[in-house]
Structures are given as structure tokens and as C-alpha cells.
Amino acid sequence: MVLLSDPRVRNIPVLECGEPLVEIGVDAGITLDPRERDEAGEYGRVRAGVLERLRAASERLPAGVGFLVIEGHRSPEEQARRFARYADRLRRSGITDPVERRRRASAFVSPVEVAPHCAGAALDLTHIDADGVELDMGRPVNGHRTGDERACPLDAPGLSAAARKNRDLLAERLGAEGFVNYPSEWWHWSYGDRYWALMRGVSAAVYGPV
Known part of the structure; x- marks a missing residue:
């Protein structure tokens, strides 16, 4: 697994496209979780192109399933x-x-200089049902905070059939819109940042820190 601390990630150039950060807001199939938001509400923003791809992914979800976004943009200080x-x-x-x-820290928290969240390129998210209840994903978002590191990888062994199915759905729909997963965190997906560029074989990132 390539970690965000890998020098290959840092060596990817950024050709900033200048897209603005936009509010995720309330959308069909997309819900913003207020629990992780800072005082300025900044966690509810991502680049415009990231939101467009998230909307496209939500339109292709099965009936009664949506996305719950935990966090988007994060300041370099945070x-x-x-x-x-x-x-x-x-x-x-x-x-x-x-x-x-x-190296070990970067499995769950990116070094600030390459952090996808700081570029507005990353989403921490999960699935919910029509009543807003989170689906079984095996372990919760940010499971590393409670010592559940072994169950955090997208392909973690020992998941129930339901959790495996729900993680596969997340991967299928987001992957189809060009997002890449950070393999140690099933909930973390990004587009346009340095890590995305390295994983997709793209010569440069289009989103840098904002």
C-alpha cells in the first residue's frame, strides 16, 4: 500500500485549476453530517468538480441508499x-x-503538505438508508480513533456479508466517477489531489492546498 508519506506523492506536481470550494449543502442522495464541522462550518466544503462527481455517484445509488458526508475540506492548521x-x-x-x-501516522492522518482534505479534494463519507441511519460498514468512520485500525482498510478481512456488500457499493459508485480510495481508510475518497494523480497515473494534480 502506498502511504501519503511516500516521497512519490510529494513529488507529484500541482497544476492548480482554480476551482472554488463550494458548500455541499442539502442534495438528493447526499446528507452532510454536522458532528464534525468546525465553528466556521468549513468541513462542509469541497472543490466544485468533487461535488459534481459526488452528485453523479449519488444518482446511481440503489433506491433508499444515500451518502452521508462526514468531512470535506480541512484547513492546514487543523x-x-x-x-x-x-x-x-x-x-x-x-x-x-x-x-x-x-510513516505509521500517515496511514490515518496525512502529512499536511500533501493532504487531500487541505486541497478540498477529499471526502470522508459513508452510506445511509432512507431514514438517515448509517448502513453496516463493519466499523465506523474514523475507527482508528477508537483503536479499530485493523478493520479500517477497505479490504479488511473478517467483515460480515452486509458490511462487505456496503463497502463494495461505496467503492463501485465512487470509483466509477474517478475517485480513488486511501486503502487504510474505507471512508476516505479523493479526486484531483497528488495521491489521486499517483494512483491514476496522471502527471500532475489539479488541486493544491486552499
Whole structure:
């Protein structure tokens, strides 16, 4: 698995296209979860092209299934805070080598200089039913915060048939619109950032930090 700390990600150039950040808002098949929003409400924004692709994916979901967006754009300051917090957790668990600690931290929190969320290119999301109840995905979004790291990868073993089916649906619909998954986090999908470019074999990212 290629991690976001990999030098190949950092070496991808950015040819910024200038698309604005737009509010996700209320849309058919798309719901914004308010629990993760900061005081400015910035977590509910993504690049215009990202939202267009999310809308296209939602239109192709089965009847009664929608997307619940947990988080979109994240400020560099918030990203740096989260990375430092997770790295410190690893330090306290006994990971003393700073290089190894950075590598392990990047499995769940991107280094700020390449972070897809800071580019407005990433979405943390899951599926919900018609009543707004989250579908069984095996483990919740951000499961690494509660020590569920082993169940966080998209292809984690030991999932129930229902959870596997729901993760496959998420991957099928978002992948069809050009999104790429960060394999250690089943809920994290991005388009247009450096990681996306590397995974898709594209010469440059179109979204840089905003």
C-alpha cells in the first residue's frame, strides 16, 4: 500500500485549476453530517468538480441508499494538529523512531503538505438508508480513533456479508466517477489531489492546498 508519506506523492506536481470550494449543502442522495464541522462550518466544503462527481455517484445509488458526508475540506492548521496528535499517540505507544512514527501516522492522518482534505479534494463519507441511519460498514468512520485500525482498510478481512456488500457499493459508485480510495481508510475518497494523480497515473494534480 502506498502511504501519503511516500516521497512519490510529494513529488507529484500541482497544476492548480482554480476551482472554488463550494458548500455541499442539502442534495438528493447526499446528507452532510454536522458532528464534525468546525465553528466556521468549513468541513462542509469541497472543490466544485468533487461535488459534481459526488452528485453523479449519488444518482446511481440503489433506491433508499444515500451518502452521508462526514468531512470535506480541512484547513492546514487543523490537519497539522490532527497529524501531531496521532503521531504523539504513536510515540506514547512506544514508536520512538521519528521516521517510522511519521510513516505509521500517515496511514490515518496525512502529512499536511500533501493532504487531500487541505486541497478540498477529499471526502470522508459513508452510506445511509432512507431514514438517515448509517448502513453496516463493519466499523465506523474514523475507527482508528477508537483503536479499530485493523478493520479500517477497505479490504479488511473478517467483515460480515452486509458490511462487505456496503463497502463494495461505496467503492463501485465512487470509483466509477474517478475517485480513488486511501486503502487504510474505507471512508476516505479523493479526486484531483497528488495521491489521486499517483494512483491514476496522471502527471500532475489539479488541486493544491486552499
